Amino acid sequence: MAEFLPSGIQLAYLTAVGLFILGLKRMSSPATARQGNILGAVGMLLAVGATLLDQHILNYTYLAVGLAIGSALGVWIAYGVAMTDMPQMVGFLNGLGGLASSLVAVGEYWRLTHSGTDIPIVVGISILLSVLIGNVTFTGSMVAFAKLQGILPGTPIKFVGQQWVNGALLVGFVLGSGWLLFQPDLWIFLTINLIALVVGILLVVPIGGGDMPVVISLLNSFSGLAGSAAGFVVMNNILIVAGALVGASGLILTQIMCKAMNRSLLNVLFSGFGSVTAEGAATEQSQGTVRQIDAEEAAMIMGYARSVVIVPGYGMAVAQAQHAVRELAEALEKLGVDVKYAIHPVAGRMPGHMNVLLAEANVPYSQLYDMEDINPQFPYVDVALVIGANDVVNPSARTAKDSPIYGMPILEVDRAKHTIVIKRGMNKGFAGVENELFFKERTMMLFGNAKETVMALTNALKELQG
Amino acid sequence: MEGLISALFVFVLASFAGFEIINKVPPTLHTPLMSGSNAISGISLIGALLVASSTENLTLATILGFIAVIAATVNVVGGFLVTDRMLEMFKKKEG
Numbered sequence: 408m409a410e411f412l413p414s415g416i417q418l419a420y421l422t423a424v425g426l427f428i429l430g431l432k433r434m435s436s437p438a439t440a441r442q443g444n445i446l447g448a449v450g451m452l453l454a455v456g457a458t459l460l461d462q463h464i465l466n467y468t469y470l471a472v473g474l475a476i477g478s479a480l481g482v483w484i485a486y487g488v489a490m491t492d493m494p495q496m497v498g499f500l501n502g503l504g505g506l507a508s509s510l511v512a513v514g515e516y517w518r519l520t521h522s523g524t525d526i527p528i529v530v531g532i533s534i535l536l537s538v539l540i541g542n543v544t545f546t547g548s549m550v551a552f553a554k555l556q557g558i559l560p561g562t563p564i565k566f567v568g569q570q571w572v573n574g575a576l577l578v579g580f581v582l583g584s585g586w587l588l589f590q591p592d593l594w595i596f597l598t599i600n601l602i603a604l605v606v607g608i609l610l611v612v613p614i615g616g617g618d619m620p621v622v623i624s625l626l627n628s629f630s631g632l633a634g635s636a637a638g639f640v641v642m643n644n645i646l647i648v649a650g651a652l653v654g655a656s657g658l659i660l661t662q663i664m665c666k667a668m669n670r671s672l673l674n675v676l677f678s679g680f681g682s683v684t685a686e687g688a689a690t691e692q693s694q695g696t697v698r699q700i701d702a703e704e705a706a707m708i709m710g711y712a713r714s715v716v717i718v719p720g721y722g723m724a725v726a727q728a729q730h731a732v733r734e735l736a737e738a739l740e741k742l743g744v745d746v747k748y749a750i751h752p753v754a755g756r757m758p759g760h761m762n763v764l765l766a767e768a769n770v771p772y773s774q775l776y777d778m779e780d781i782n783p784q785f786p787y788v789d790v791a792l793v794i795g796a797n798d799v800v801n802p803s804a805r806t807a808k809d810s811p812i813y814g815m816p817i818l819e820v821d822r823a824k825h826t827i828v829i830k831r832g833m834n835k836g837f838a839g840v841e842n843e844l845f846f847k848e849r850t851m852m853l854f855g856n857a858k859e860t861v862m863a864l865t866n867a868l869k870e871l872q873g
Numbered sequence: 874m875e876g877l878i879s880a881l882f883v884f885v886l887a888s889f890a891g892f893e894i895i896n897k898v899p900p901t902l903h904t905p906l907m908s909g910s911n912a913i914s915g916i917s918l919i920g921a922l923l924v925a926s927s928t929e930n931l932t933l934a935t936i937l938g939f940i941a942v943i944a945a946t947v948n949v950v951g952g953f954l955v956t957d958r959m960l961e962m963f964k965k966k967e968g
Contacts, residue, residue: 427913428894434906435898441960444909448953451913458919464926469939473925477946484947485954490962496955497908500948504914507945511920514937518927521934529877627907630914637920639880647880648887649916655891656910660903752900759903766901766962777900 419457420645426450427649431656437772454645490767491724494757495555498548498623501630505544508633512537512640513600520591528588530640535584537636539603544629546607551622554611555756561616570677573609576602614676616721617798617837619756621664621675628657660758667752667778669814695846697833702860705827705853706867712789712825714745716781718818719761720754721837722795722830726857729768732794735861736770738868748774749781749791749818751799782819791820793828793844795857797836803843812838826850829860905959912952918945 427450433443459470488496512534519526526534553559583599586592614622631653638646665672700708709715717736723729736746748770754761762775776784785791793800796818804815820826821844828850835841844850853860898906918941925938 428890431891431906431910431913432894434902434909435895437899437901437963440902440905441957441964444905444912444953444956444960447909447913448957451916451918451949451953454916454919455922458922461923463923465929466926466935469925469935470922470942473921473939473942474946477943478950480943481947481950481952482954485951485958488955490959493904493908493955493959496951497904497911500908500952500955501911501914503944503948504911504917507915507921507941507948508917510937510941510944511917511924514924514927514934514941517937518924518932518934521932529874624907627911627914630911634914634917635884637917639877639884641920641923642876642880643919643923644880644883646916646920647884649913651884651887652891652894653910653914655888656895656906659892659895659898660907663903750900757904758907759900759905762901763904763959763962766959769962772901772963775901 413462416457416461417644419453420643423450423454423457424645424648426453427652431652489727490764491727491729492556493763494619494623494755494760495552497757498552498555498626501623501626502545502548502552504630505541505548505626505633507541508630508637509538509541509545509600509603511637512541513596515640516596520593526591531588533636533639535587535599537633537640538600539580539606540629540636541633542600542603543607543610544626544633546604547611547622547629548607548626550608550611551619551626554616555619559612563615564612569609569613573606576606576609580606610676615837616756617753618668618675620753620758620760621661621668621672623757624657624660624664625672626657628654628661631655631657664753664758667816668812669816697845698848698851700827700851700853702853702863703867705851706864706871708825708827708851709739709744709790709792709864710742710868710871712744714747714788715739715790715792716747716749716776716785716788716820716823718749718751718791718793718796718800718820719765720751720794720796720799721756721760722797722857724755724760724764724795726795728794728858728861729764731858731861731865733765733768733770735865735868736774738865738872741872742868746774747776747781749776749778749820751778751796751818754796754799778816778818785819785822788823789825791823791826793820793826793830794861795829797830797842798838798840800844801836801838801840801842802847803840807843810840812840820844821847821850824849827853829853829855829857831856901963905956905963908952908959909956912949912956915945915948915952918942918949921945
């Protein structure tokens, strides 16, 4: 029996890997996504169950306690979080994954050095990689979490010589690693850990809120790679495969997000977007007058339109206005108006952020349109209603070559017959550029908090119904 | 060394499989995909379990392993549940 157990465990791992792959595959279609997620969870349960049968496990008490505490916290967080807070939730969980991978490597390092055996160079390299990626994922994700949660300012934080500091840290990491491979030393090992933690912080600190979709995706990819690296440390295939799958999926999302902003990953990570725009903004002032309207006028225009396209942005998420928006759409539909939603791929703070919020508010998907599908329709749209979005609808992305957002694909709301923009004030968007949309002849500004303004619009529409 | 090579094979092939499987996910599902795959990346829980119980008495390794078990379990349980919560919302309006 004892001889069959190890291969039994391996077979269980193989099955679990199969379930992960099937699960991820099913996550790519709305109809099967929920089932896919459950398959993934079953795979994980199977893998954990099989591991507990391993004969190398010598002490069950800590495991039981750890699993119980972790599960309780997991359930509490998962059911307690508001949908608008989903980006920071994902960031936080990501960070924990990175932390776990790195701790596995540190624990293994300590065990090996104290068992008196030499650490094979291959294992040494795996441990160091796992520490680097795991720690960077951990602190990077926690900084992203703090920025999204508002604990740290969402604007880029930069200081002079930041690149040099980063470079020096990396050189330190490589040198220390080289030393450790030949001469194990606890203090150098701890220093290296510290360096990796600081690198994670410095990597994310200079990145502003609007670039978060890219960073969150990239950290997601890292958390997978960290798991893979930990797999190389304990030489376990299931960690390697599952980590690689997640690494790949995170990378794909990162690519999609970068493409949606027409910027390269390096540019996102190192340009500190939005921090150096003072000159650009100064030259772009006095572009004309802004036409301001109130909720009643806006309701009149929309109520008598044939088609309205709603363009939500981060402002809608901040104001938690998704339910109010749905009610507005329903009021419009009662008046016979055709309502659609146009979703920019990087609207919000994480990939698919707007979709999740609108789903929470019960907006049918058939009404949600991607950028490529809706853009050709804008010239035939009577009213484009922009709610808390800014840079993703800025027409200077098409025309102004010197603009930092030049070349970014945008939702072409300025081509609609009328554009109504709900905004708190004339503040610039995340990119720090003036939005020429606001000064166009066909644009009307409706100032106010997204939720209150949308509710006022809905009430005004209801009066139209009489 | 042989073990490393076959582990590298597994890693490379799994990465290619990942790219193939996940390509073409509609934008609506980007968030759930991310939080679901995030839960899968909590697989380091397996490594954590092994490290946390590698000796019978309490050592630094087992303490670190213990913390890793908690962190990874939160990642796994929280990740799968929150993804399920999201996907449930996506589903209910189909009927």
